[in-house]
Amino acid sequence: MDALRANLKDKKDLNQIELAWGRQDADDSIKERNVLERLQPSVNLVELTIRSYGGTSFPNWLGDSSFSNIKVMRLSGFSNCWSLPPVGQLPALKELYIEEMKSVMSIGAEFYGVNGTCLIQPFRSLEKLQIKWMPEWEEWLPSPGRGQCPDFPRLEELVLKNCPKLRGNLPDHLPCLKKLQVHHCWVLHERATRSRWIPWSLIVNTESLRQSLQDLKIRGCPGLSSLLETESLSSLFTLEIQIFSRTDCLQPHLSSRLQKLTLDNCGSLLSFPRNGLPTTLKSLYILECRRLEFLSHEMMTKLTFLQTLYLSNSCDSLRSFPLGVFPKLSFLYISSSKNLESLSIGEGADHENLTHLDSLSIYYCPNLVSFPHGGLPTPNLARFEVAICENLKLLPDRIHTLTALRNLWISAIPNVESFAEGGLPPNLQSFGIRGCEKLRPSVEYWGSQRLVSLRTFEISGSEDVLETVLKEQLLPTTLHTLKISGMKSLKSLEGKGIQHLTSLQELEIRWCASLEFLPKEGLPAWLRRLSIWHSSSLEKRCQEKTGEEWSKIAHIPCIEIGNQVIIN
Structure with a gap:
C-alpha cells in the first residue's frame, strides 16, 4: 500500500529513481514483486536503477517499450530471479549495467523482449553493455528468428567481468564494437570437445570487428588467446592481456595503429614478435612476465613515439637499462627487476633523447649498483624516486643540476652514505627520506636554505638524519609541511x-612508539595543524587539558590525536 500511495506513475517530472531493498535475501518474493509492480514510474523516466530485488519474476512495466525515454538502466543483486527482464525493446536504451544476478544461468529470448519468432530489432540504441559478477551464468543465446539482423546493431562497448562459468558463444555480429573487455571469465571459449579446437571466427565475427574494435582487454580468460591470431584487428589502439599460457600469444600480428600495450602475468611468454612492436606505440606496460626477453636494441630504436614504460617483476634477463634509446620517453617505472645492475645512457644513444624524461622511479632492484657516470642528463626530470635497492651505494652525480626536479624520494637504501654533493636540486617542492641509516646530511652538501620552493619534507625511520636536520637547522624557513614517522627509539x-x-x-x-616529549619551547605559534597517529606515548601526553604536553599544543587551531579531532 505504501508503494501504491507513492504514485510514481503520475510524477511526470521524475526522470531518475533508484529502487533498493536493504537486504540480500528476500523473505517474501511475492510481496517484493507486488511492491515493484506498484512502484511503476512515469513513462518520462530517463534513468532507472534497481538493487537487491528479491522477487522471482518481474512486473509487466519493467522493459515495456512505452518507456521510450529510458537511456540508462542498472540492475544489481537480484537474488531469486532465474532470468533477466525483457529490456531489449526499450527504444532509447543506450547504457545497460547488470551485476550480481546469482541465480541466472542462461540469457536468451526473454532478455531481447521477443515472443517466438516474431522479432522487432532488439537493443536498437544500446551503445554500452556491462555484465559483472554472475557466478552461475553459463550461456548467452542469440535472439530467436533474427535472420541477418545483429542483436546489438549499435553496441560500442562490451564489458564482461567475473563470470566464471560462462562458456560458448558471445554475440557473433557486433558491427560497431569499439571496446571489448573480458575479465576473469575463465572457461569462455574453452574447447567444446577434447578432440577439436574452436577458432575465434566461430565465436565472434572478426570481419565485423576489422574496422571497429579499438580497445581490447582480456584478463583471466586463457581461451581467448586465439583472438590475437587474427590479422583482422587492424584498428586496435589499446591491447591489454593477462594470464595467457601460450609462448607466442603476440605472434605474429599486432595492429599497426597500436598505441598502448599491456602484458600482465603472461608467465610463459618468451619473446616479442620478431619484427618488433608497432612503431606507433606510446605506452608499454609489462607486469609479471619474468621469462620474457626484453626488447632488443634494434626494436627499441624503432619505438620513436614511446612515452610511458612500466616494467614490474619482468624480463629477468635485463641487466642494464639504456635510458637514452627512446627519444620521446617521459615516464619510466622499473620495479622488482632482480638482475638489473645499472642504468646507462645506452650504446650510440644521443643525450637529446633524454630531454623528454619527466618521471623516473626505481623500486625493489636488489642488484642495482650504479647510475650513468657523470649524472643524469635529464634537464626536464620533475620526479625521481629510488627505493629498496640494498646494494646501491651512490645516487646520481651532480643532482643539483636537475633544475626541473620538483619531487625527490629516496627510501630503504641502507648503503647510501651521502649524496647531493654540490647541493640539492634548487627547485624541489617535495623531499622524502625513509630508511637510509648511513646517510649523513650536511650544510655543505645539502644547501637546503637555498630551497626556497620546498613545501613538504617527509622523513621516516632515519633517526640520525632527523636529529642532524633539526639540530643543524637544515630545513628551509619556507617549509609548509613536516612529516615524521617510523622513529622507533626517538x-x-x-x-x-x-x-x-x-x-x-x-x-x-x-x-x-617511544616519542614522549615535544620541544621544550613548544611548537611554533604559527602552526595551523598537528596530527599524531599510532604514537601511543605521545598521544597520552597530548590529551586535551590533562596531558603533560597539552600546554605546548593548546594554541594550534586543528589537532588530530588518533581518531579524535580537536578544533580550538
Whole structure:
C-alpha cells in the first residue's frame, strides 16, 4: 500500500529513481514483486536503477517499450530471479549495467523482449553493455528468428567481468564494437570437445570487428588467446592481456595503429614478435612476465613515439637499462627487476633523447649498483624516486643540476652514505627520506636554505638524519609541511630546528612508539595543524587539558590525536 500511495506513475517530472531493498535475501518474493509492480514510474523516466530485488519474476512495466525515454538502466543483486527482464525493446536504451544476478544461468529470448519468432530489432540504441559478477551464468543465446539482423546493431562497448562459468558463444555480429573487455571469465571459449579446437571466427565475427574494435582487454580468460591470431584487428589502439599460457600469444600480428600495450602475468611468454612492436606505440606496460626477453636494441630504436614504460617483476634477463634509446620517453617505472645492475645512457644513444624524461622511479632492484657516470642528463626530470635497492651505494652525480626536479624520494637504501654533493636540486617542492641509516646530511652538501620552493619534507625511520636536520637547522624557513614517522627509539624532538621554520603550517607524527616529549619551547605559534597517529606515548601526553604536553599544543587551531579531532 505504501508503494501504491507513492504514485510514481503520475510524477511526470521524475526522470531518475533508484529502487533498493536493504537486504540480500528476500523473505517474501511475492510481496517484493507486488511492491515493484506498484512502484511503476512515469513513462518520462530517463534513468532507472534497481538493487537487491528479491522477487522471482518481474512486473509487466519493467522493459515495456512505452518507456521510450529510458537511456540508462542498472540492475544489481537480484537474488531469486532465474532470468533477466525483457529490456531489449526499450527504444532509447543506450547504457545497460547488470551485476550480481546469482541465480541466472542462461540469457536468451526473454532478455531481447521477443515472443517466438516474431522479432522487432532488439537493443536498437544500446551503445554500452556491462555484465559483472554472475557466478552461475553459463550461456548467452542469440535472439530467436533474427535472420541477418545483429542483436546489438549499435553496441560500442562490451564489458564482461567475473563470470566464471560462462562458456560458448558471445554475440557473433557486433558491427560497431569499439571496446571489448573480458575479465576473469575463465572457461569462455574453452574447447567444446577434447578432440577439436574452436577458432575465434566461430565465436565472434572478426570481419565485423576489422574496422571497429579499438580497445581490447582480456584478463583471466586463457581461451581467448586465439583472438590475437587474427590479422583482422587492424584498428586496435589499446591491447591489454593477462594470464595467457601460450609462448607466442603476440605472434605474429599486432595492429599497426597500436598505441598502448599491456602484458600482465603472461608467465610463459618468451619473446616479442620478431619484427618488433608497432612503431606507433606510446605506452608499454609489462607486469609479471619474468621469462620474457626484453626488447632488443634494434626494436627499441624503432619505438620513436614511446612515452610511458612500466616494467614490474619482468624480463629477468635485463641487466642494464639504456635510458637514452627512446627519444620521446617521459615516464619510466622499473620495479622488482632482480638482475638489473645499472642504468646507462645506452650504446650510440644521443643525450637529446633524454630531454623528454619527466618521471623516473626505481623500486625493489636488489642488484642495482650504479647510475650513468657523470649524472643524469635529464634537464626536464620533475620526479625521481629510488627505493629498496640494498646494494646501491651512490645516487646520481651532480643532482643539483636537475633544475626541473620538483619531487625527490629516496627510501630503504641502507648503503647510501651521502649524496647531493654540490647541493640539492634548487627547485624541489617535495623531499622524502625513509630508511637510509648511513646517510649523513650536511650544510655543505645539502644547501637546503637555498630551497626556497620546498613545501613538504617527509622523513621516516632515519633517526640520525632527523636529529642532524633539526639540530643543524637544515630545513628551509619556507617549509609548509613536516612529516615524521617510523622513529622507533626517538624520545624527544629538538626544539630549535622546528622553531626556525617560520612558514610551517602542518606537522604530522606517525608510528613513533617511544616519542614522549615535544620541544621544550613548544611548537611554533604559527602552526595551523598537528596530527599524531599510532604514537601511543605521545598521544597520552597530548590529551586535551590533562596531558603533560597539552600546554605546548593548546594554541594550534586543528589537532588530530588518533581518531579524535580537536578544533580550538
